[in-house]
Amino acid sequence: MMCYSGRMLSLMTVTLLLHWSLSSSNSSDFGFLSPEKLLIKTLLDRYEEIGKMGRPVVHQDSIINVEYGLTLIQILDLDERNQVLSTNVWATYKWKDIYMQWDPSEYSNITKIRVPNGSIWQPDIKLYNYADERLEEKRQAFVVVSYDGTIEWLPQAIFKSSCAIDIRHFPFDVQKCKMKFGSWTYDGSKIDLNFIYGNENFDLSEYVKSNEWDIVRSKAVRNIIIYTCCPEPYVDLTFELEIRRKPAFYNYILILPCILLSSLTLVLFWLPPESPAKMQLGMNIFVAFFVLLLLLAESTPPAASSIPLIGAYYCLNMILITLSTFLSVVVVNLYFRGARKEVPGLVKRILVDYVARLMCMKDQVRDSKLDKHFRNKQKHTNNKDKNFKFDKVGYFEMQTEESWKGVPNGTPSVNDSDSSRSFSSTVGLFYSLESDIREIKNLIKQMIDKSDEKEAKDRIAREWRIVALVLDRLFFFLYMLAIVISLLAIFEHTLFRQGDDPANDVENSL
Known part of the structure; x- marks a missing residue:
């Protein structure tokens, strides 16, 4: 009997231990779960039974209202060559899921839970104009679920969108980039897309200022479009x-060297024509502009529909430098032309009489005119003195023989035989002197003719030099005018926009 009672006691002990073990196992599965975990498990289990495919609606014709918005964090890069805009944003989604509702009173008044984003249905909102090689744009983020079925999802994302780049005013350009979001498969009768909180704009409250770009303005527009592939209207939000x-940065590596080289080109016209540096300087400046043009090509898209104005300015300067080198050759040729041919009267009248005055070259032209006037005056005086000097011989030739002898009747007497011999000797000496004077006269005339010829050649050479200097000065002013006009044409977009700068309002709002 005592043995039987011991066996019964052992059996009861084992039974109690087994019951306690089973009860403790069941309590570990469900009894020790927090209300939040139990709620999440219940909702996800039910959602898994229903399935994630298909919209969370009761009726097929029901429309799910999805609200969408973007919070701009940073402009990462704008690739001008590939025309791609990279932005760091927070995307905000909000919709309602009827299968994610519960009564807070049954779960310790829990009103919000977080579940993995891939465990429930989500709208397929895509970036239409994406330009990305990655398969996923967004980072993993939990979905916030409210007890009434409201879903909020705020994933971090880096979007790379295509953007048409207009580099006409580079580096003073303003770019307009669009980001188009919408459902890829659901039309407007299935998903109605609207702005979250009615904010038709980028949210810039968390924006980090870029080192390269300033935000002028931002806006967003809701569009309803019917595509050629599908007759249903599709809704998209375009930011x-x-x-x-x-x-x-570009002012120091592109603009300033360009202006300095352009100013240096003006020195080319101030160098004297006899200097060999006049040709070397032009070729060196041409090479420097070509290097700047290659540097500009690295910063701009090669397949652009329009070239930047600064590139056109570089090309214009290269053309002007080439033209100035060619004109320098013409100036040097005219300067050393010499007396091979006289300056045409029309050229002399236009350049020396009119253009030289406009180019502030009166001193050089006045010296030339004074030399010419003095030369004509001296020539006239020399001719007068020369005629007066040598007219003495002609004076004696015009006299009669009696005037030479000093005898009134012109016939010598017998008593004057000594006087006759003396007179004959005097006449012989006179004829010999006359012959010598005529020879000296011819020699002096030849010397004067050679001197006049040399002076005429010098005058012609001097006139060609004056024409060359006037042309050089004229090219200088024309080149300076071309530089000023080209600079105004390129930078007028920058100069006249400073008065109305909406970027200040955007910066203040940040």
Whole structure:
């Protein structure tokens, strides 16, 4: 009997231990779960039974209202060559799921839970104008679920969107980039897309200022479009970002060297024509502009429909430098032309009489005219003195023989035989002197003719030099005028926009 009672006691002990073990196992599965875990498990288990495929609606014709918005964090890059805009954003989704509802009173008044984003249905909102090689744009983020079925999802994302780049005013350009979002498969009768909180704009409250770009303005537009593939209307939200480049970096590597080289080209026209540096300087400046043009090509898209104005300015300067080198050759040729041919009267009248006065070259032209006037006056005086000097011989030739002898009747007497011999000797000496004077006269005339010929050649050479100098000065002013006009044509977009700068309002709002 005692043995039987011991066996019964052992059996009861084992039974109690087994019951306690089973009860503790069941309590570990469900009894020790927090209300939040139990709620999440219940909702996800039910959702898995229903399935994630298909919209969470009761009726097929029901429309799910999806609200969408973008919070711009940073402009990462604008690739001008590939025309791609990279932005760091927070995307915000909000919709309602009837299968994710519960009564908070049954779960310790829990009103919100977080579940993995791939465990429930989500709208397929895609970036239409994507330009990305990655398969996933967004980072993993939990979905916030409210007790009434409201779903909020705020994933971090880096979007790479295509953007048409207009580089006409580079580096003072303003770019307008658009980001188009919409459902890829659901039309407007299935998913109605609207702006979250009615904010038809980028949210810039968390924006980090870019070192290269300033935001001029941003806006967003809701569009309803019927595509050629599908007759149903599709709803999309298009966010537009207008940004302006900060040109400080390019001012030092592109603009300032360009202006300095353009100013240096003006020195080319101030160098004297006899200097060999006049040709070397032009070729060196041409090479420097070509290097700047290659540097500009590295910063701009090669397949652009329009070239930047600064590139056109570089090409214009290269053309002007080539033309100035050619004109320098013409000036040097005219300067050393010599007396091979006289300056045409029309050229002399236009350049020396009119253009030289406009180019502030009166001193050089006045010296030339004074030399000419003095030369004509001296020539006239020399001719007068020369005629007066040699007219003495002609004076004696015009006299009668009696005037030579000093005898009134002109016939010598017998008593004057000594006087006759003396007179004959005097006449012989006179004829010999006359012959010598005529020979000296011819020699002096030849010397004067050679001197006049040399002076005429010098005058012609001097006139060609004056024409060359006037042309050089004329080319200088024309080149300076071309530089000023080209600079105004390129930078007028920058100079006249400073008065109305909406970027200040955007910066203040940040």
